[in-house]
Structure formats: C-alpha cells, structure tokens
Amino acid sequence: MELIDKLSILADAAKYDASCASSGAPKRSSRGKAGVGASDGMGICHSFTPDGRCVSLLKVLMTNFCLFDCQYCVNRRSSNIPRARFTPEEIVRLTLSFYRRNTISGLFLSSGIIRSSDYTMEQMIEVARQLREVHEFRGYIHLKAIPEADPKLLEQAGRYADRLSANVELPTLTSLKTLAPEKELGTIHSAMGQIREGIDAANDDARADARHPPRSANPKRQAPRYAPGGQSTQMIVGADATDDRTILQSAQQLYRSFRLKRVYYSAFSPIPERPAGLPQAAPPMLREHRLYQADFLIRTYGFQAEEILGGPGNLALDIDPKLAWALNHREAFPVDLNRAEPGMIGRVPGIGLRSVQRLVELRRHRKIRFQDLVALRCRLETLKPFVITQDYRPADAARDSQRLRETMTAPEPAQLALI
Amino acid sequence: MPGIDMSGINSHAGTAAMVASAVDFDAWRARARELLKAGVHPARVTWRDGSDVCDDLFAESADAPQPVIRNAPAPRIARAHLQTLQRAARYRPQGHELGRWPLLYQTLWRLSRGDETALNAADATGAEVQRRVHAVKREAHHMHAFLRFHNDVETGDESFIAWFEPAHDVLDLGAEHFADRLGNARFRIATPQGGVEWDGERFTYHASCPVEWHARAQAAATADDDRTLWRTYFVSTFNPARLNHKVMTQHMPQRFWRHLSEGDLIPALEAKARHGGQRLAQEASVGERKGKALPPGRLRRDADA
C-alpha cells in the first residue's frame, strides 16, 4: 500500500481522539544545532479543519488493526473498515516533512493493539526514539500510553514524549464494562498513577538540580525529563446514559488523583456499522462545549463539580455554567468590585480572569466605575444584575432568578416593520 | 480617543506647535526623550512617519535641537512599560486610526508623570495601546501558525522559502521563531514589505524584499512533492459530523487561506459535509475502500510476547 493511502486511513482512524494540544513542553531550540524542532511551551494551531478543530500535531495511528472490540470505537476488531499499518520510518518521514513545512508542531501517535500490548508500545516508542535520537527532533511528541503495557515501557515512553495520555474512555466503571469489555479501569488508573509518579520524580530531581547544580554542564548529567508536558486523558460523552454531573465528578477525581493537565471530552461521533446499544445520533455539540466550560471553571476558577451541578443531571444548554451558578446563588450577589476578593469577582458571570486581574490592578489606583467594565469589554448585559461599582447598583437585584434567566435567554425581539 | 489633557500646559515654557518625525521605534524613543525633557505637551507635537523632515511653515521642527528650557532630569519609566510601547509601535494604523507616534507619546507623557493608569485597559488611551499590543501579538502568532515553507528549488535541499503577508510589523518576530525551529537549515521569508534570510547562523534583513523572491516562493509551493500528502492528511483528519464554520474562520481568518496548500479544500469539504456527508465522522473515500473485520484473536500477555 502506498504511503498516501496509509495516511488517509490512519489519520481518519485517529481523529476521534479530541486532544491536540502542543503546549506545556519545556523550552527547546535547534538554533545553531544539527536537527530540527523547537518548543516554547505555547501550542500553535497551524490550521483549522472546517469542524473548527485545531491542527497542531500530525495525529495518526500507527495501525488501526486492533485485537480489542471496544463498542464505541471505529477500529474495533469486528468493524468492517479498511486497515493499514505504518512502519516507524514512514511516520518519522511524515513528521519531519510536515514539520519543516510548518504545517505541524509535532506528532501525536496512538495505535490499535496488535500482537500484544508490550509489542504495540515498543513500536510506538521506536518512532519517538528515531525522531529524538536519529533525527534530533526537538518538536512536540505526544504518545498514547497503553495501560496494559509493562511499566518499564511507560517509563521509556516518558523519556521521549512531552506528553503521555491514557484514555479512561468512559466516565464510569459500568459503562466501561459494557462497552469496552477488554479494558479495565484498574489498569488504566494504575498506568495514570505510574505516569504521575514518573513526572513527580523527575520534578523532584529537577528541583534538586536547581538547588545544587551538577558540576558538569553535560545535560545528560542533569535530571532526565519525564513527560514534561504532563498527562491528559479523554472521556467519550454521549455513548451511554451517564449524566454530566457524574462525568464532571470523574474528571475532578482524575485531576486530583493523577494531577492531569487536561481531561478532554469527546462527543461520541457516529461511526460506520454502529453496534447495537449505541446511540444513533451524536449528542448535541453544545453539550460537549458546556462540559469544557464547566471543566474550565473547575481547573482555573476553583469551582467544585458539586457546586456546578448540585444534583444528578446535565448542564443547562441554554446558559453557560457560570451564569447558571450565579442565578442559583443570588444571595452571594451583587458583588462590590471595589471590595470583593479577586476569587469572588471571578465568579461574576461576564467577567473573565484577565479582567479580574485588571480590575484588581486598577482599584489600587482609583475606584472602579461602570465605565471601566465597558472599556474592559466585559459582557455587560450578563454582569449587570451581579455587580456594584462606585457609580452603579443593579436595579434588578430584587428580581427573581427565573425571570432574570428568561430575559437573558429571550430571543431578540423581532423588529416591527411599517407596512 | 479621549480629549487630550491640556491642564498644566502653561506651566511649561513655549506653546508653539512642533513637527517631529521617526522612522522606527528607536528613532521615536530618542525624539520623545528630548521632547519630554523639554516639557513639550503632546498637544503641541505633530508626528510624522519617516525620516524626511518636511517643514511646516507654521511649525517649529522638533527635529532641530530643542532648547532645553528647564533643566529636567532624563525621564524614566518602567522597563515593562517601555516594552509595551515598543510592541504597540509595530501596529500599522489603518485609515482614520491615530498614528503610532502620537499615541505612544501621549501615553509616555502620562507615564513619565507617574500616571500608571495610562496603560490600563480601562483607560481610553490605555485600551487603545493594549488593543494594538494584542493585535500585534495575534499577528505574530498568525505568522508562526500560517506561514508555509517549501523547498527552495533554486538553492536545492535544506533550504526553504516562504511568502507571507503580515498585517503588522512582525517579520523579525517570525524570523526569530523559525530560526529556533529550523536549526541549521537556511530559509528566506518574503513579504510585501521587507524580507529576511537566515543562513543557519545569522539574519540578513532587507527593508524592501528582493522582487524575485515572491516568484521563487510561488514556484517552490507549486513544485512541492509533499503537498499532496499534506492535503490528504487535512481531508482525513477533518470530521464532517462536526461542521463548525464559525469557529474555524474565527481562528483562521480567510485572508490566509490563499497561501495555504490546504486552503482551497475548505469550501469543498464544507459543501460535501452539508450535503449528506455529515452523518458519519469517517471520510467518504476511506469508507469506499474494502473493509476488513478481524477474527477474535488472543492478546498475548507479557509472558509470551
């Protein structure tokens, strides 16, 4: 099979994994050196496909042959799809060619499981090894960790990769059992635990090095890096009936236990030859979007999953989770922007983290007025009922949340025309 | 723009209008320093782009040595603020937008008098400066993302050439970034304004890009053998079940599509997805190939692997 045919099949098979981040890698540069590639911690999107997704890495499977039969997956062994397999050299060639043309910032390599988990992992490591050692590639490498593989192999993978990820795939033990019978949550968790330990140990060594720099300047003598870009995982949303609250609680648990950089939510995409028991249609894309918003609140605003969704159920689709929280907690508002803790200002819907910073900075010099929110381009219509400034108090404060919500989600009144 | 603060203007000697000019940030900075020392209020200065001093009959040229009226100490502002101004200076004002030098001088004037809000986004002038800084940062990012290199046919292997049309003055920011990425490989970047070459060790800048580079970059793009591979990848990695035109164009403005080898595929992919291809995530051409379901196999455990 020609390289181009393999590429077409194995890129198609890999697109169901949502993660594409190329951020979080340590600073590396090839300036004045042999080899190619750099990273500066910032991700770059080199293109966007019409689905609005960022193209940052060459995202392919090594092979889409697979011994497993995970029901939600297009590559499961019972699926009647064209199959292909790259050699490590072919992946290396594609990565370097695309990288030099500036269409990607690195490689995201995953694979179906062939022969054995160890063999599959070894083959993936071989690609990363060739890139790093033979071609002195300093761009981004994200490897998918196969949870069932020997811990020694995960250890090796982490030496070459900037990021490792083991997918939990499904938010609960039961859904994993029914839809991915060959996978075990325990194994996935222990792989994540091992990756976390690897990262922690490398960080400790790096800290020790920083305190007592090794006498030799030889970088090999310094603490070896281990997946410096951290680890992430993916959960498929909408392949079963799990609600958003359970999904967010699982995610929160994963952030806490394994210090994940990111949990990706991937709305189940309809696949050819859908097995019985899987939904016919994809969940609304808006659901995935709301989950990402809620996830962001957990990671950066200090919200708890249980605050965002007090009881079982899904996130509202018509309003974002921050506004929903504020409407359910009217007693905490309005917030006086001249007095409140920065954390509380961050909870005002319509005010983003950057604006919080600027407001706090500004109020050191003078009182905050409503006009400042206009200048900071905050979402005025949203925040109006929730803030107090030197010259402004909401008239809506007494209005009940239900009416407020109705006004905020009401469609624009149709313009009446003269006839 | 806010009304310019005229208070205090009388406390400085002289109220005559002046013309000052600057070719680049360093020239502006030198000129602005003299004006500040002489206590010249922003309202009195007309700034010109470029070096030629075109004397306004009614204006006293500030490019001529300024009589230092007060023996003022050299003004100081925080280094971080200076960097902000330098970033904002890369912005190319359009049409009726305020020119770069007068905006910077207004800001500098206030900063030098201890008015820190002059750079805060909640201040009208500060907001404009921050908006420009943001636009410049975004354009540098666009250049890092959407510039495409191709093998320079004229020089042979390990040498690349690219054509890019930046909206602001970010050529050097791009060049530095690509020197980090490409290591020893030589490259050239051509733009409608300047051009730059990297020989693996140092940069050579051309204030106006050598004319033949444009054609060379185009020839390189057409002759590129791996162009089809990239286009194939782009088609396959797209998920037609998730069409989202708005997000795509927000992140990748259409002005860049023309120079991307995948650019012309976008409208076609969208049209196909809209007309029925949207039910499945799988790319149609992959679905048409012969499939192969696998027999239930035994996963070898570590022991027998």
Ligand code: SF4
């Ligand atoms: S292990 Fe499961 S999810 Fe992974 S490729 Fe095989 S079938 Fe798909």
